Amino acid sequence: MRKIHIFDTTLRDGEQSPGVNLNTKEKLEIAYQLEKLGVDRIEAGFPAASPGDLAAVNAVARAVKNASVIGLARSREQDIDAVVEALKGAQDPALHVFLATSPIHRKHKLRMEKDQVLETAERAIKYAKQYFSKIEFSAEDAGRTELDFLCQVTDMAIRAGATVVNIPDTVGYMNPSEYGNIFKTLKEQVPGIEKIQLSAHCHDDLGMATANALAAILNGADQIEGTINGIGERAGNTAIEEVAMALATRADFFGATTTLNLREIAKTSRLVSKLTGMIVPGNKAIVGANAFAHESGIHQDGMLKEKTTYEIISPETIGLRDSKLVLGKHSGRAAFREKLIDLGYELDEEAVNTAFAKFKDLADKKKNVMDEDIRAMLEEKLAESPEVYSLETIEVSYGNKSTPSATIRVRTAEGEVKEQTAEGNGSVDAIYNAIDGLTTENVELEDYSIKSVSHGKDALGEVHVVLKQDEVSAQGRGLSTDILEASARAYIDALNRLIEKRKSPGRRDKMSLI
Numbered sequence: 001m002r003k004i005h006i007f008d009t010t011l012r013d014g015e016q017s018p019g020v021n022l023n024t025k026e027k028l029e030i031a032y033q034l035e036k037l038g039v040d041r042i043e044a045g046f047p048a049a050s051p052g053d054l055a056a057v058n059a060v061a062r063a064v065k066n067a068s069v070i071g072l073a074r075s076r077e078q079d080i081d082a083v084v085e086a087l088k089g090a091q092d093p094a095l096h097v098f099l100a101t102s103p104i105h106r107k108h109k110l111r112m113e114k115d116q117v118l119e120t121a122e123r124a125i126k127y128a129k130q131y132f133s134k135i136e137f138s139a140e141d142a143g144r145t146e147l148d149f150l151c152q153v154t155d156m157a158i159r160a161g162a163t164v165v166n167i168p169d170t171v172g173y174m175n176p177s178e179y180g181n182i183f184k185t186l187k188e189q190v191p192g193i194e195k196i197q198l199s200a201h202c203h204d205d206l207g208m209a210t211a212n213a214l215a216a217i218l219n220g221a222d223q224i225e226g227t228i229n230g231i232g233e234r235a236g237n238t239a240i241e242e243v244a245m246a247l248a249t250r251a252d253f254f255g256a257t258t259t260l261n262l263r264e265i266a267k268t269s270r271l272v273s274k275l276t277g278m279i280v281p282g283n284k285a286i287v288g289a290n291a292f293a294h295e296s297g298i299h300q301d302g303m304l305k306e307k308t309t310y311e312i313i314s315p316e317t318i319g320l321r322d323s324k325l326v327l328g329k330h331s332g333r334a335a336f337r338e339k340l341i342d343l344g345y346e347l348d349e350e351a352v353n354t355a356f357a358k359f360k361d362l363a364d365k366k367k368n369v370m371d372e373d374i375r376a377m378l379e380e381k382l383a384e385s386p387e388v389y390s391l392e393t394i395e396v397s398y399g400n401k402s403t404p405s406a407t408i409r410v411r412t413a414e415g416e417v418k419e420q421t422a423e424g425n426g427s428v429d430a431i432y433n434a435i436d437g438l439t440t441e442n443v444e445l446e447d448y449s450i451k452s453v454s455h456g457k458d459a460l461g462e463v464h465v466v467l468k469q470d471e472v473s474a475q476g477r478g479l480s481t482d483i484l485e486a487s488a489r490a491y492i493d494a495l496n497r498l499i500e501k502r503k504s505p506g507r508r509d510k511m512s513l514i
């Protein structure tokens with residue numbers, strides 16, 4: 001299979017992401033991880049940009065042993081000299097020199113005619129030749145360059161001594177068929193093209209960076225430039241992990257491969273995200289948090305029967321432990337049953353159905369139902385606790401300048417519905433006064449505590465109360481995404497158990513499953 005070289009520019013183009021600034025230590029940490037990932041080339045920075053970047057590139061150049069280290073330069077002697085300086089001590093140094101070739105850049109930015117562009121680039125490559133055996137020349141904005149002129153530029157670069165010619169789609173303007181056609185044309189029309197490597201460097205302004213890079217491969221590109229997590233100038237660059245996984249997953253189609261250690265992908269992605277501060281979107285291909293997570297019942301059922309129904313890549317391939325079945329409102333019984341087994345619960349079918357109905361109610365209120373939520377939900381209910389009172393509705397009125405009041409409606413075991421409104425020092429006090437008014441039980445609140453069962457602002461709140469009546473006490477627990485409702489449920493639960501204890505004094509409190 002044809003080998004595609006991976007040129008990583010996370011430390012150069014990736015660092016051009018607004019807001020990203022990597023110091024030497026951070027660049028080194030990423031470079032070591034890129035070595036583990038097995039990239040062929042590491043573009044460590046733009047040494048002429050600042051003394052700090054020159055020093056960082058030098059540190060990377062001296063540290064990296066298993067990849068070529070590259071510095072970027074404009075077609076100017078002082079920039080090339082800075083790269084010479086920065087790459088001192090490198091085991092396998094290479095220069096990357098560029099000049100824009102498109103009519104827009106020639107006219108407005110460089111203010112050069114075509115022949116001046118050719119002369120300037122040729123002079124720079126020839127100047128660099130005395131220092132470097134490996135030189136990549138980039139025709140910046142190649143995507144918007146006249147194809148016949150791009151052939152001329154490529155011919156000039158080969159004659160001047162470039163070993164790699166890069167065809168950047170600098171502004172992410174290309175589509176796969178146009179971009180592929182550039183590579184095909186260069187391969188067909190430029191003499192001596194077989195002596196050099198052709199490289200693709202794409203930007204993601206129209207969301208086509210990876211597709212364009214793959215089109216370049218299909219049309220003869222030898223090297224792909226990109227970054228981890230696709231970070232980079234504006235909308236970013238081709239994401240290296242996407243190209244590597246596309247080639248690995250669809251080898252049948254592309255007939256090309258990288259020599260990356262794919263198991264290092266997830267780790268590299270996490271490190272780059274941490275050090276650059278650029279958060280990876282959940283739905284990002286390959287490395288997003290949801291890339292191997294399944295939420296809907298039909299998908300989860302398929303996954304439990306056979307993973308390939310909904311996964312084209314196994315998460316282990318990129319160094320993740322496993323896929324995730326996320327319980328949410330679209331989940332079905334198959335995934336729910338599996339989760340119960342995972343959590344160590346053995347319930348009969350009827351209990352599973354009851355628990356599943358409660359789970360669906362909870363999932364309507366909460367985005368992600370976590371393991372802690374399910375445990376709490378299963379253990380909330382005391383199967384043997386008869387419901388003398390059950391909560392029907394709760395309404396609370398609270399203002400920091402008015403007295404809180406609560407209206408509670410309960411249903412008795414006989415089916416009678418009772419309603420009571422009361423005021424209190426706070427919302428919970430008002431709720432408990434209203435319940436006391438309804439039940440006419442003379443109880444004392446001995447203990448009240450509240451905790452969050454899981455994380456986030458939609459987390460379940462769990463309230464625990466202890467009520468006392470004539471030296472007998474009983475505990476109660478209430479669970480809800482609303483802490484006031486959880487408070488009411490806990491109080492009523494404790495009351496029910498207190499009444500039950502009064503009827504059968506020897507009975508102990510026992511928590512059990514639904």
Ligand SMILES: CC(=O)SCCNC(=O)CCNC(=O)[C@H](O)C(C)(C)COP(=O)(O)OP(=O)(O)OC[C@H]1O[C@@H](n2cnc3c(N)ncnc32)[C@H](O)[C@@H]1OP(=O)(O)O
Pocket residue numbers: 013016046048049050073074075076098099100109110140170233
């Ligand atoms: C497509 C890319 O990603 S290219 C890489 C982009 N990365 C960077 O620019 C980061 C590092 N850059 C820098 O720190 C600074 O721009 C420097 C140090 C390189 C230059 O700074 P300054 O000398 O102040 O120039 P400034 O950035 O304002 O303008 C760029 C100059 O380089 C010229 N230039 C641009 N590209 C090239 C090139 N490939 N070869 C030669 N000259 C170039 C411009 O025409 C302009 O020249 P002018 O001042 O004569 O008009």
Ligand SMILES: CC(C)C(=O)C(=O)O
Pocket residue numbers: 013098138140141166168169170171201203
């Ligand atoms: C320097 C070149 C390769 C570049 O970053 C671009 O054109 O996007």
